[in-house]
Amino acid sequence: MILCFTVISTLEIGIVKAESTIYIRADGSVEGTDKIQRDGDVYTLTGDISGGIKVEKNFTVIDGAGYTLQGNGEGFGVSIKMGVTVQYLQIINFTNGVAAAYNNTIIGNYIADCFTGINMLGGSNNTIKNNTIANNVNGVSICYSGGNHTITENNMINDVVSSNNVIIVWMAPEPTVDSNYWSDYNGIDDDGDGIGDTPHIRIAGNETVYIDYHPLMEPVPVIPEFPSWTPMLIMLVAVVVVAVVYRHRLHKQHQRRF
Numbered sequence: 001m002i003l004c005f006t007v008i009s010t011l012e013i014g015i016v017k018a019e020s021t022i023y024i025r026a027d028g029s030v031e032g033t034d035k036i037q038r039d040g041d042v043y044t045l046t047g048d049i050s051g052g053i054k055v056e057k058n059f060t061v062i063d064g065a066g067y068t069l070q071g072n073g074e075g076f077g078v079s080i081k082m083g084v085t086v087q088y089l090q091i092i093n094f095t096n097g098v099a100a101a102y103n104n105t106i107i108g109n110y111i112a113d114c115f116t117g118i119n120m121l122g123g124s125n126n127t128i129k130n131n132t133i134a135n136n137v138n139g140v141s142i143c144y145s146g147g148n149h150t151i152t153e154n155n156m157i158n159d160v161v162s163s164n165n166v167i168i169v170w171m172a173p174e175p176t177v178d179s180n181y182w183s184d185y186n187g188i189d190d191d192g193d194g195i196g197d198t199p200h201i202r203i204a205g206n207e208t209v210y211i212d213y214h215p216l217m218e219p220v221p222v223i224p225e226f227p228s229w230t231p232m233l234i235m236l237v238a239v240v241v242v243a244v245v246y247r248h249r250l251h252k253q254h255q256r257r258f
Contacts, residue, residue, distance in 0.1 A: 020051030021075070028057055035067075045089070051075075052094060058082040064089025064109065071095075077114070080104050097136070100126050102146075107131065108222055116141045124148050130222045134158055139166035147173030155219045157183040167202060169209045181216040189217045 022032035024043060030036050035047040041060045045067040052075050055062060062078060068090040069077045076099045077091035085105040090112075091097040097111040101123040109131045111117040117136040120126055124146030133139045134157040142149060156166040166182065169175065180200075187196035200215040201208060 022049065022051060022053045024053065024055045024057050024060065024062075026056045052077050052079065054079045055081070055084055058084065061085045061087065062089065063087055066090070068092060069094075071114075077111070097133075102126070105129070110134070112136065120145055120149060122146075126150075127152075129153050130220060131155070132157065132219075132222060133166070138168055141168050142172045142175055143168075143170045145172035147175070149175040151175055151177045152179050153216075153220050155181045155183075155222070157181075157219075167210060169202075169204075174208075174210050177210040177212045179214045179216060180212055181219045182212070185215050185217075187215065194218060 020032065022030070022036070024030055024036075028038065028041075030038060030043070032051075033049055035045055035049055036053075037044045037046050041057075042063060043060060044063040045065050048068045048070060050070050052069060052071065053062065054076070055078065058081055060083075062080075062084065064087065066088055070092050071077060071094035073093050074095055076096045077094040078086050078089070078097070079099045080086065080101065082102045083104065084100075085107065086098060087105075087108045090110045091114070093113045095115045096119040097114040097117045098106055098109075099119045099121070100106065101120075103125045104123075105127045106118060107127070107129045111131060112134045114136045116138045117133040118128060118131075118140045120140070120142050122144050125148045128140065128149070128151045130153050132155040134155070139156050140151060151167065166184075167175070167177065179195075182200045185196060185200050187198040187200070189195065190197055194217050196215040196217060200212040202210050
């Protein structure tokens with residue numbers, strides 16, 4: 001309970017002290033940066049950003065394209081309300097990496113070095129999938145929530161407060177937690193199917209908070225759309241072009257001989 005209240009207070013203080021905040025307004029306009037490109041309801045980062053993004057427009061996609069939101073240990077990385085997808089984004093060093101309310105999807109992100117990686121304070125029906133959530137004080141916080149959260153196929157790694165076992169739940173229904181990789185899991189896999197033979201269980205006091213019946217033995221191979229792929233693609237295209245040109249020249253030389 002104390003930890004949950006700490007999350008609430010740091011969320012409120014952090015928003016005030018945030019290094020800088022970029023806004024995606026309810027009318028769809030972007031304020032505070034020229035590194036977000038809009039295409040309809042899809043907002044794509046075109047470079048790294050120092051500070052957080054507050055999304056006031058519902059039913060949008062925030063595509064990080066592998067770029068980084070870099071914080072200073074305060075505020076939020078991405079604050080979203082309803083129907084928002086946050087994908088392929090690196091979120092580093094905030095009070096809350098992602099603050100989510102209702103019916104959102106958080107997929108394919110790297111969230112690290114925050115007080116709380118993903119905070120679902122009072123929200124419901126959020127899906128957290130294919131993320132790497134690493135080196136936060138708390139990985140995921142679900143407090144005073146309406147429930148129906150799904151947490152699956154994520155890498156949950158090295159949280160600072162190991163007794164929290166990555167997810168804390170307070171005054172909220174048990175989330176659906178399945179098929180995640182847990183760095184603190186000590187089970188075995190006798191049949192070699194990649195799934196632990198015993199569940200990963202979080203118990204607080206005498207209460208079971210969540211059970212992952214299918215803990216993964218190896219991290220999920222998440223490969224988001226990082227910009228580091230771009231040079232490789234350019235090189236491949238260049239090789240193909242050179243090969244085509246070279247073949248064309250050989251064909252011409254062959255025709256001249258005969």
